[in-house]
Amino acid sequence: MRSITSLILVVLLFTAACKKAQVPTAEVNVAQVKEITLDPNAPVWDAVSLHVSKMILQDLVEPRLMEASTSETQVKAITNGAEIAFRLEWLDDSQSDMPGPKHFIDGCAVQLPAKVDPNVPAPQMGEVGKTVEISFWRADWQAIVEGRADNINAIYPNASIDHYPEDAKSLENNPQARAETSARYAPARALGNRRAGPRDQPVEDLIADGPSTLSPAPNAISKGKGVRTKNGWAVVITRPIPAGFTVSTPSQVAFAIWEGSHVEVGARKMRTGWVPLILK
Amino acid sequence: MARVNNWQLGREMSYWYPESRPQKQFAAVFDTNKCIACQTCTLACKTTWTSGKGQEYMLWNNVESKPYGSYPLAWDLNLLSLLDGQNWGEENGQPVYKGSTIFESAPAGERVLGWRPESEDYAYPNVGEDDCAGGIEHGASIDIPHQMAWFYYLARICNHCTYPGCLASCPRGSIYKRPEDGIVLVDQGRCRGYQECVRGCPYKKVFFNPMTSTSEKCIACYPKIEQGLSPQCFANCIGKIRVAGFINTPDKAEADNPIDYLVHIKKVALPLFPQFGLEPNVYYIPPIHVPTAFTKQMFGPGVDKAVEVYRNAPNDKDLTSLLGLFGSTEAIMRKWKRVGDKAIGMDENGKELVNVPFKEPVHIRPAYDKLYQITRTNCP
Numbered sequence: 143m144r145s146i147t148s149l150i151l152v153v154l155l156f157t158a159a160c161k162k163a164q165v166p167t168a169e170v171n172v173a174q175v176k177e178i179t180l181d182p183n184a185p186v187w188d189a190v191s192l193h194v195s196k197m198i199l200q201d202l203v204e205p206r207l208m209e210a211s212t213s214e215t216q217v218k219a220i221t222n223g224a225e226i227a228f229r230l231e232w233l234d235d236s237q238s239d240m241p242g243p244k245h246f247i248d249g250c251a252v253q254l255p256a257k258v259d260p261n262v263p264a265p266q267m268g269e270v271g272k273t274v275e276i277s278f279w280r281a282d283w284q285a286i287v288e289g290r291a292d293n294i295n296a297i298y299p300n301a302s303i304d305h306y307p308e309d310a311k312s313l314e315n316n317p318q319a320r321a322e323t324s325a326r327y328a329p330a331r332a333l334g335n336r337r338a339g340p341r342d343q344p345v346e347d348l349i350a351d352g353p354s355t356l357s358p359a360p361n362a363i364s365k366g367k368g369v370r371t372k373n374g375w376a377v378v379i380t381r382p383i384p385a386g387f388t389v390s391t392p393s394q395v396a397f398a399i400w401e402g403s404h405v406e407v408g409a410r411k412m413r414t415g416w417v418p419l420i421l422k
Numbered sequence: 423m424a425r426v427n428n429w430q431l432g433r434e435m436s437y438w439y440p441e442s443r444p445q446k447q448f449a450a451v452f453d454t455n456k457c458i459a460c461q462t463c464t465l466a467c468k469t470t471w472t473s474g475k476g477q478e479y480m481l482w483n484n485v486e487s488k489p490y491g492s493y494p495l496a497w498d499l500n501l502l503s504l505l506d507g508q509n510w511g512e513e514n515g516q517p518v519y520k521g522s523t524i525f526e527s528a529p530a531g532e533r534v535l536g537w538r539p540e541s542e543d544y545a546y547p548n549v550g551e552d553d554c555a556g557g558i559e560h561g562a563s564i565d566i567p568h569q570m571a572w573f574y575y576l577a578r579i580c581n582h583c584t585y586p587g588c589l590a591s592c593p594r595g596s597i598y599k600r601p602e603d604g605i606v607l608v609d610q611g612r613c614r615g616y617q618e619c620v621r622g623c624p625y626k627k628v629f630f631n632p633m634t635s636t637s638e639k640c641i642a643c644y645p646k647i648e649q650g651l652s653p654q655c656f657a658n659c660i661g662k663i664r665v666a667g668f669i670n671t672p673d674k675a676e677a678d679n680p681i682d683y684l685v686h687i688k689k690v691a692l693p694l695f696p697q698f699g700l701e702p703n704v705y706y707i708p709p710i711h712v713p714t715a716f717t718k719q720m721f722g723p724g725v726d727k728a729v730e731v732y733r734n735a736p737n738d739k740d741l742t743s744l745l746g747l748f749g750s751t752e753a754i755m756r757k758w759k760r761v762g763d764k765a766i767g768m769d770e771n772g773k774e775l776v777n778v779p780f781k782e783p784v785h786i787r788p789a790y791d792k793l794y795q796i797t798r799t800n801c802p
Contacts, residue, residue, distance in 0.1 A: 201531065203593065204531060204532060204533045204593070205531060205532055205533060205591075205593060205618060206530075206531035206532075207531075208530065208531045241615075241630075241632040241635060242541050242630070242632050243538070243539055243540060243541050243543070243544065243617070243620065243629075243630050244538040244539065244540050244541070244617070245541070245632075246617075292633075293475065293633070294475060294476060294478060294632070294633065297632055298541070301478065303478060305473075306473065306474065306475060307473050307474070308474075324474070324475075326474070327471075327472070327473055327474020327475070327477060328474050328475065328476070328631075328633070328634050329610040329634075329638075330610040330611070330613065330631075330634040330635070330636040331634055332610075333610050333611035334611065335610060335611050335612075335613070335634070335636060337613070337614055337615055337634065337635040337636060338633075338634040338635060338636060339633075339634075339635075353593070354593055354594055354595055356594065356614070405538075407616045407617065407618075408593055408594075408614065408616035408618065409593050409616075
């Protein structure tokens with residue numbers, strides 16, 4: 143009886159050790175599954191191979207990040223044939239999801255070449271004629287999607303506002319006039335700048351043809367969800383699988399992480415080079 | 423970095439982009455000696471442009487008391503403490519800046535030397551209001567002239583600089599300078615709210631809006647400028663301290679251009695912190711009662727001459743007449759002239775816009791009114 147118990151214990155320990163010691167792969171292997179998920183904690187991720195991407199400083203164009211922060215990102219990927227989902231997990235002790243002066247937001251991004259081609263674009267934001275597609279997740283939009291009020295009191299709880307022109311009594315029963323008045327004092331929103339909201343997705347779709355060229359993608363194709371882990375973030379970003387990406391035609395993928403508390407924003411970020419993306 | 427000419431420094435300097443001056447450059451002169459800090463300009467701007475959500479703390483126009491006032495907090499002191507060696511020299515009788523600008527002293531990895539204000543730095547727009555530089559000893563307030571317990575008001579808008587720090591800082595090229603009038607704008611469709619411009623503007627006149635996630639700034643009321651009208655903060659100025667117009671470079675100065683006359687010919691109006699290197703286009707007639715050690719740091723080496731010229735204004739009919747045109751019309755005076763005891767402001771075609779006597783007629787009212795056979799007093 144005693145030896146059977148010992149044997150069971152050894153088997154359990156061996157199994158646990160095997161699970162813990164998942165050997166990271168040099169490439170991002172995309173596992174084919176029936177259903178993809180937005181949930182970073184879904185069990186489907188347990189069986190997927192792990193890639194650990196070493197992050198490097200963005201130190202090619204000004205403004206540069208001069209001091210390294212996030213050292214690595216754990217990456218997993220799955221697909222259902224139509225959509226591809228990336229799960230990124232990294233360490234970040236401080237949760238930065240409140241915008242404001244000198245307040246920057248935790249975030250991550252997945253970058254893919256717009257065309258699956260062995261001749262890949264430059265890894266840093268692509269290059270002229272070789273567009274990259276970027277899905278960018280932000281912690282503040284995640285908080286708003288999950289119900290945090292998108293107003294000044296959410297950022298400054300003690301703020302006291304006398305009056306906004308759009309709240310004038312004369313506009314009470316005229317929603318169109320209210321919207322026009324609101325847009326008058328929010329030119330970014332009036333111009334359709336997606337940064338200005340509405341924030342109904344925590345992920346933004348972008349394209350770029352080199353540094354300084356980041357622009358909104360024609361269509362919103364990505365979704366995402368981020369959750370806090372014990373000491374960092376786990377984020378899932380989904381998007382349509384790149385056209386032409388097959389078992390026999392691999393592609394490339396790159397990642398970027400912004401640590402808001404480290405004043406990382408825009409070009410000030412930790413990034414990777416291209417990592418092979420392989421459909422299994 | 424390119425090499426560009428900054429005439430305010432008397433030398434070339436390094437800038438992120440090559441020199442590209444607009445067809446016309448919006449400019450202004452503010453007379454600090456006339457400002458009473460009524461904040462009507464601040465409210466005119468606030469009501470017109472920044473009453474929306476996320477703009478609550480945003481003052482594109484503000485008026486602060488010097489030496490202790492500042493908005494955002496310590497905007498000037500913080501940069502002055504970062505910028506080394508702000509010394510001026512002289513070459514061929516002209517002042518030349520021997521120190522480094524914010525572009526020339528940009529740290530590794532940065533486009534400009536800058537710093538980032540915190541939320542709290544915007545929370546006290548009236549800090550230091552009316553605080554004197556020194557204590558008022560008992561009875562000093564009734565001594566004339568006052569002892570040197572000075573303060574003065576500094577009204578500030580965006581300087582629509584020739585070499586904007588905000589524009590140089592933006593890695594996305596979301597900030598541009600209009601070729602037709604030199605007004606500096608943030609493209610609200612392109613801005614992604616990185617706040618690099620907030621960091622890079624030494625005057626801290628670009629503001630982050632957390633509700634739109636973009637940065638916003640003074641637009642010099644360009645819809646009015648396009649109609650030949652002065653911005654709201656000029657048109658509503660109770661003290662008539664401001665005049666708006668367009669400035670030429672010193673080599674192309676025109677005596678009948680009000681701004682050129684004040685800046686280039688009389689040299690009575692000076693740029694704000696020229697040593698930063700932005701060639702700011704709002705010029706200040708410095709306060710004449712403030713120790714020049716202070717004002718020279720703020721307005722450059724031309725302070726002594728400017729104060730001398732301003733003090734002599736009663737003997738200078740031309741200058742007096744032009745000062746009298748400040749705030750006399752909402753229209754932008756592209757030209758001016760003095761005819762006898764009148765100052766005339768004109769549009770670019772020389773058409774009269776306004777006609778102002780610069781000597782007030784004096785009426786002496788006799789104590790006894792013979793017509794109505796009544797004694798009048800001066801009591802209210």
